[in-house]
Amino acid sequence: MKFKYTLGLIIFIALSMVYYKFNPEVYNFFPECPFHKLFNLDCPGCGSQRAIHSLLHGDIIQAANYNLLLVMSLPVLIIHFFFKVASYLTKEDHDLKIWYSPVTPKIIFTIVILFWIARNLPYQLFKYLAA
């Protein structure tokens, strides 16, 4: 288990350095989303590589422009992993309980689907959501 966490941390740091150094908008050795390649439509994850690059450079506005869903979910995920680490270190259960509420997955599902549809609509209002 310890090995898994160490490996994950190393990969996380290495990827952060790659995404900090190279802008996916300019270099093409970053993989393209298969969904975008096939259907020429944006999926809920499209734009997250560029959004990560912008975030690592501190440009939250630009990151939200690439992928608003990623930027919105990051605070929740950070809080989640903070409590995960806290429970691992203290050997007590501090994990967030909201993930096990019956409504939480439904709300998340609705947000993701609405985001997916909205960012593919060809109206000026939704252009901000597109990748």
Next chain:
Amino acid sequence: MEDQQPQGQPPFGQQPFGQSRFGNHPGPAPKNWLVESILVTIFCCLPLGIAGIVNAANVNSKYAIGDYAGAQAASAAAAKWTKIGFFIGIGVYVLYFIFFFVLGLGGAMMSNYR
């Protein structure tokens, strides 16, 4: 469980199906893979992460009404879809790097990636 019951009381048989109520669950909630499927949705794309979210919803709602077996089945399904999405995402990354570096496409570094 049976040896914990007070003496003289007739032993209960198999607990009837669907008998457990709110706050009287036979075990802790099965892992619902919600966070993992959110990560797959955001970073690996494709509808596989969404299948994970749907199954996470099934885990939580079935556990809340006391259907522990159903919740465990939904948990297994959520794990399956999240892992498929995760490994397809990893596979796409690895294949892309292999094609790029092994097949020497490095000359085309500067292009407008979208």
